[in-house]
Amino acid sequence: MTVFLIIIVIALLGITLWQMSKILNLSKSHSSEDPSIATDKDNKNQGYLMLGFLIVFNIFMFYNFWEYSRFYLPEAASAHGVQFDNLMFLSLAIIMFVQVITQFLLHYFSFIYRGEKGKRAYFYADNDKLEFIWTIIPVIVLAGLIIYGLFTWSDIMNVEEDEDTIVIELYAYQFGWKARYAGEDNTLGKANVRFIEGINTVGVDESDSYAKDDKIVSELHLPVDKKVLFKMRSQDVLHSAYFPFFRAQMNVVPGMITQFGFTPTITSEEMRQTDYMVDKVKTINQIRKENSKELVANGDMALDPYEFEYYLLCNKICGISHYNMQMKIVVENEEDYKEWIAEQESFGETLAKQEEQ
Amino acid sequence: MSATANATLAQDHHEHDDHGHHHKETFITKYIFSQDHKMIAKQYLITGLLMGSLGILMSVLFRMQIAWPEESFVIFEWLLGDKYAPDGVMTAEAYLSLVTIHGTIMVFFVLTAGLSGTFSNFLIPLQIGARDMASGFLNMVSYWIFFISCMIMISSLFVESGPASAGWTIYPPLSALPEAIPGSGMGMTLWLISMAFFIAQSLLGSLNYIVTVINLRTKGMSMTRLPLTIWALFVTAIIGVVSFPVLLSAALMLIMDRSFGTSFFLSDIYIKGEVLAHQGGSPVLFEHLFWFLGHPEVYIVILPAMGLVSEVMASNSRKPIFGYRAMVASILAIAFLSTIVWGHHMFVSGMNPFLGSVFTFTTLLIAIPSAVKAFNWITTLWKGNLQMNTGMLWSIGFVSTFITGGLTGIILGDSTLDINVHDTYFVIAHFHLVMGISALYGFFAGVYHWFPKMYGRMMNKNLGYIHFWVTIVGAYGVFFPMHFIGLAGLPRRYYTNTAFPYFDDLADTNVLITVFAIMAATVQLVFVYNFIHSMFYGKKATQNPWNSNTLEWTTPVEPVHGNWPGEIPSVYRWSYDYSKMNEDGTDYVIPGQDFIPQDVPLQKNEEELNH
Numbered sequence: 001m002t003v004f005l006i007i008i009v010i011a012l013l014g015i016t017l018w019q020m021s022k023i024l025n026l027s028k029s030h031s032s033e034d035p036s037i038a039t040d041k042d043n044k045n046q047g048y049l050m051l052g053f054l055i056v057f058n059i060f061m062f063y064n065f066w067e068y069s070r071f072y073l074p075e076a077a078s079a080h081g082v083q084f085d086n087l088m089f090l091s092l093a094i095i096m097f098v099q100v101i102t103q104f105l106l107h108y109f110s111f112i113y114r115g116e117k118g119k120r121a122y123f124y125a126d127n128d129k130l131e132f133i134w135t136i137i138p139v140i141v142l143a144g145l146i147i148y149g150l151f152t153w154s155d156i157m158n159v160e161e162d163e164d165t166i167v168i169e170l171y172a173y174q175f176g177w178k179a180r181y182a183g184e185d186n187t188l189g190k191a192n193v194r195f196i197e198g199i200n201t202v203g204v205d206e207s208d209s210y211a212k213d214d215k216i217v218s219e220l221h222l223p224v225d226k227k228v229l230f231k232m233r234s235q236d237v238l239h240s241a242y243f244p245f246f247r248a249q250m251n252v253v254p255g256m257i258t259q260f261g262f263t264p265t266i267t268s269e270e271m272r273q274t275d276y277m278v279d280k281v282k283t284i285n286q287i288r289k290e291n292s293k294e295l296v297a298n299g300d301m302a303l304d305p306y307e308f309e310y311y312l313l314c315n316k317i318c319g320i321s322h323y324n325m326q327m328k329i330v331v332e333n334e335e336d337y338k339e340w341i342a343e344q345e346s347f348g349e350t351l352a353k354q355e356e357q
Numbered sequence: 358m359s360a361t362a363n364a365t366l367a368q369d370h371h372e373h374d375d376h377g378h379h380h381k382e383t384f385i386t387k388y389i390f391s392q393d394h395k396m397i398a399k400q401y402l403i404t405g406l407l408m409g410s411l412g413i414l415m416s417v418l419f420r421m422q423i424a425w426p427e428e429s430f431v432i433f434e435w436l437l438g439d440k441y442a443p444d445g446v447m448t449a450e451a452y453l454s455l456v457t458i459h460g461t462i463m464v465f466f467v468l469t470a471g472l473s474g475t476f477s478n479f480l481i482p483l484q485i486g487a488r489d490m491a492s493g494f495l496n497m498v499s500y501w502i503f504f505i506s507c508m509i510m511i512s513s514l515f516v517e518s519g520p521a522s523a524g525w526t527i528y529p530p531l532s533a534l535p536e537a538i539p540g541s542g543m544g545m546t547l548w549l550i551s552m553a554f555f556i557a558q559s560l561l562g563s564l565n566y567i568v569t570v571i572n573l574r575t576k577g578m579s580m581t582r583l584p585l586t587i588w589a590l591f592v593t594a595i596i597g598v599v600s601f602p603v604l605l606s607a608a609l610m611l612i613m614d615r616s617f618g619t620s621f622f623l624s625d626i627y628i629k630g631e632v633l634a635h636q637g638g639s640p641v642l643f644e645h646l647f648w649f650l651g652h653p654e655v656y657i658v659i660l661p662a663m664g665l666v667s668e669v670m671a672s673n674s675r676k677p678i679f680g681y682r683a684m685v686a687s688i689l690a691i692a693f694l695s696t697i698v699w700g701h702h703m704f705v706s707g708m709n710p711f712l713g714s715v716f717t718f719t720t721l722l723i724a725i726p727s728a729v730k731a732f733n734w735i736t737t738l739w740k741g742n743l744q745m746n747t748g749m750l751w752s753i754g755f756v757s758t759f760i761t762g763g764l765t766g767i768i769l770g771d772s773t774l775d776i777n778v779h780d781t782y783f784v785i786a787h788f789h790l791v792m793g794i795s796a797l798y799g800f801f802a803g804v805y806h807w808f809p810k811m812y813g814r815m816m817n818k819n820l821g822y823i824h825f826w827v828t829i830v831g832a833y834g835v836f837f838p839m840h841f842i843g844l845a846g847l848p849r850r851y852y853t854n855t856a857f858p859y860f861d862d863l864a865d866t867n868v869l870i871t872v873f874a875i876m877a878a879t880v881q882l883v884f885v886y887n888f889i890h891s892m893f894y895g896k897k898a899t900q901n902p903w904n905s906n907t908l909e910w911t912t913p914v915e916p917v918h919g920n921w922p923g924e925i926p927s928v929y930r931w932s933y934d935y936s937k938m939n940e941d942g943t944d945y946v947i948p949g950q951d952f953i954p955q956d957v958p959l960q961k962n963e964e965e966l967n968h
Contacts, residue, residue, distance in 0.1 A: 012830070013827075013876055035815070035817050035818060036809075036815030036816060036817060036818050036895070036896050036898075037815070037818065037902060037903075038744050038745045038746045038749075038818060042745055043744065043745045046745035046822065047743070047745065050753070053826075053829070056830075057833065060837065061837065064837055064838055064840075068838060068841035068842075068866065071841045071862075071863065071866075072844045072845065073844070073845060073846055083773075084773060084774070087773055091767055091768050091774060095764040095765065095767060098760075098764060099760065099764055102732075102735065102760050103757060103761070105735050106734075106735050106738070106753065106757055106760070107757070109738040109739055109741075110738060110753050113674075113738060113739065113741045113742065113743050114743050114745060115741075115742045115744045116742070120742065120936060120951070121674060121676045121740065121741045121951070122740035122936070123677065123935070123936050123938060124676065124679065124736075124739070125677040125679065125680075125681065125933065125966065126679070126680055126682070127679075130736070131680050131729065131732075131733070134728065134729060134732040135725060135729055138724060138725050138728040138729075139725055142722070142725065145721065145767065145771065146717060146718055146771075149717060149771040149773045149774070150714050150717060150772075150773075152773040153713060153714060153717065154710070154714065156773065157710035158710070174537065174628075193626065193627035193632055194625070194627075196632070203627070235628075236530065236534075236537060236626055236627060236628045237529075237530045237537050237626075238530065238640055240779075240780065242779075242780075242846070244777060244846030245846075247776060247777045248776065248777075249776050249777060249779055250705050251705055251706045251707050253639070253640055253706070253707045254624060254625050254626050254640065255624025255625045255639055255640070256624075256641070256707060258707035283862050284858055284862050287861045287862060287864070288858065291861075303858075306858040306861070308859070311859070313848065315779070315780045316528070316780060317524045317528075317531065317850045318531060319531065319537055319538045320449045320450055320453070320538060320852075321449065322453075322850065323449070323851035323853055323854070323856055324856035326856065326857065
């Protein structure tokens with residue numbers, strides 16, 4: 001596909017160059033013609049080019065939607081994500097509707113009203129009614145979008161913490177993530193970077209009794225259909241915790257605790273089984289296989305085949321390895337989650353182990 | 358005071374004309390330390406173009422890295438050297454530096470100074486009928502401060518630890534701590550000093566523009582008769598004066614945090630095995646200060662382009678601009694709203710979600726005046742007699758990209774939707790189309806249109822057509838598909854996307870985008886050739902080649918100091934009397950001529966209209 005597109009682009013470039021030389025020759029031979037001010041012939045040519053561009057542009061937009069809309073993330077894996085996607089599709093539909101109409105008018109007018117000698121332009125300076133109409137229409141449409149958006153926004157951002165909410169601390173540092181689960185007491189121990197020492201890498205206050213049962217891990221496991229609230233802390237610079245599949249994002253700011261809560265609704269396994277993901281993984285593995293051939297030929301290791309996992313990535317420039325600051329997320333049913341969390345070592349145990357040594 | 362100054366200046370010129378002399382000018386006073394606004398405008402233009410070439414070259418380099426990650430290119434080795442491109446493979450450090458400096462150069466040095474610096478200086482005195490700027494000296498100083506600022510920014514490319522690389526938004530703590538990224542050492546210091554100079558020049562320039570527009574308008578040039586270019590440039594200058602000082606204060610505080618141990622933006626930081634002493638500051642405060650300038654800044658960039666386009670479009674449509682009053686009102690509305698929407702860059706910064714709601718509201722409001730402007734431009738074309746000069750093509754292209762890019766603002770301005778597209782390529786596509794590409798188109802429209810006034814010669818239209826068509830195809834080819842890879846959740850400023858196999862199927866699209874980018878960048882050479890060649894060998898311009906109404910076309914082709922050899926013309930009408938018919942509707946007001954320059958008094962058979 002790319003090769004094909006590149007060939008088209010190169011061909012277009014070639015045509016351009018050819019036309020360029022032709023035009024240059026023409027402009028040389030017809031020295032009587034003004035080389036700087038548009039003539040009727042130019043108006044006509046450029047008018048037709050405007051029409052041509054309108055057609056090509058529409059085809060290009062259509063092609064983009066046809067070919068690239070598969071890039072849009074799979075169905076939202078969180079409760080609020082569904083609302084997000086609805087609002088997104090509604091906005092996109094409105095936008096494309098306006099886009100197609102206005103671009104049509106703009107280029108079509110450029111074509112149809114191209115200048116000719118003797119033609120008279122219509123002196124038309126004002127029309128209050130018209131201007132009122134196209135002020136009020138955006139007002140109404142935008143008011144609708146604003147209201148819809150704001151309701152969704154406050155739904156998403158106002159996280160009510162109740163007993164069932166799982167509170168997890170998300171800890172960002174150059175260049176990785178850690179998560180701290182609150183343990184049996186469901187309360188996170190105090191923490192500050194000033195407590196960082198030795199194996200206490202995220203700076204938990206060792207004297208805080210709530211901290212003893214906290215569990216620090218480097219892979220997120222979330223039970224499905226349970227509300228999770230992330231409390232975020234950064235060790236050094238700004239990071240951004242971006243959960244694209246859950247339509248969630250929040251910056252992680254040194255010196256303060258930021259938060260974002262959502263309810264995951266689709267387990268990793270379920271997501272892997274969706275048609276979307278089966279197709280996507282197949283395509284990706286094909287690409288990886290192709291790329292591996294070249295790598296192997298050069299004596300490098302082949303790429304591992306890809307299996308889908310949710311991930312969390314850093315989305316605020318944070319340094320040299322910003323591009324590779326990720327954490328695996330596993331969404332699973334509650335039993336599996338409980339089993340997993342039970343296996344993890346608590347902070348108290350880690351400390352005790354160290355003392356033994 | 359100014360009136361007397363003008364009178365003496367006029368007197369001066371009369372005397373000189375009587376003797377057939379010019380001012381005694383040496384090469385240095387004429388071309389280097391010139392106080393003539395036209396020369397200063399050209400200095401801004403050339404400097405802006407040079408900086409622009411650098412910025413575009415950088416974008417091509419990092420686009421190549423994105424398309425063909427970690428592949429070896431000879432050109433990288435040549436341009437970046439062994440340290441930043443060992444064996445021709447660009448390092449992550451070099452990549453981030455290129456991204457950062459590309460953004461800085463394009464936003465500030467090209468689209469702020471290059472665009473508004475050039476055209477404010479050039480057009481304000483000429484179009485309002487003034488001999489020069491209110492203070493020619495300050496004007497000269499402002500250019501030379503700009504020049505120093507450019508030199509410092511360029512010199513930062515050559516320091517050992519590398520140039521600033523924390524992104525053009527330089528959010529601390531990354532930009533404050535050399536331990537966090539090497540570019541935050543000497544490179545960042547130079548960046549900040551350069552910006553301080555830049556802000557100084559911008560303020561000097563803006564104050565000068567404001568005073569000139571308010572005080573030095575010729576007789577009859579009421580505010581409601583000002584061409585839209587002047588309205589746009591005037592309001593741009595006001596926004597600049599309001600918002601740039603805030604960036605200066607942010608930069609100063611950052612300098613203090615970096616060098617003098619204060620904690621405005623830093624708190625609770627553990628880096629390289631050590632806890633820093635900083636306590637109590639907040640990076641979010643920096644974000645507020647930065648975007649309090651940063652958002653008005655995009656309007657500082659786009660308003661001049663809007664003004665230029667309005668003028669070029671009316672003149673080439675041979676029609677008045679549709680809804681002059683609405684156009685002025687929308688410029689004012691945009692300017693006002695631009696100062697209360699900055700928070701939409703910070704929906705997920707950790708600020709109070711309620712603030713997010715407020716900023717969503719104000720942000721979407723700004724779509725209304727923008728929509729009015731777009732509709733008015735389209736209506737200006739309706740039933741026109743469109744002269745497809747190169748300036749006109751760029752103006753039409755401007756409206757096209759402004760709409761395409763502006764519409765996606767509705768998504769990004771919505772706090773809810775921003776959650777998932779924030780800092781992805783969707784944002785890159787949006788702001789490049791709506792402010793980068795659009796402003797460049799406005800810039801080109803201006804250069805092609807006013808070139809004859811600047812250099813007394815015409816640019817070649819055929820080369821202009823090639824330049825336009827290849828650029829518009831290339832620009833859409835780059836930025837339209839980019840929306841989709843953004844919707845896939847691909848973050849910006851990633852050195853390579855190969856760390857996430859999930860993004861593997863986007864690689865093809867990234868290659869396509871880069872190919873388009875190289876194509877669009879290459880065709881700019883056609884413009885460079887056309888520009889330089891026409892400067893010396895272009896066809897000699899006539900006094901009013903586009904048959905326009907504004908006052909600059911009443912000045913002689915060979916520019917003189919003081920603009921008009923004789924008296925300054927008086928103004929009797931607005932600048933948009935194109936194709937106006939006489940009262941009987943039998944012919945144009947001036948028979949056989951479809952335009953009435955502003956210095957032509959009301960004709961006998963003409964109906965007076967109040968716009």
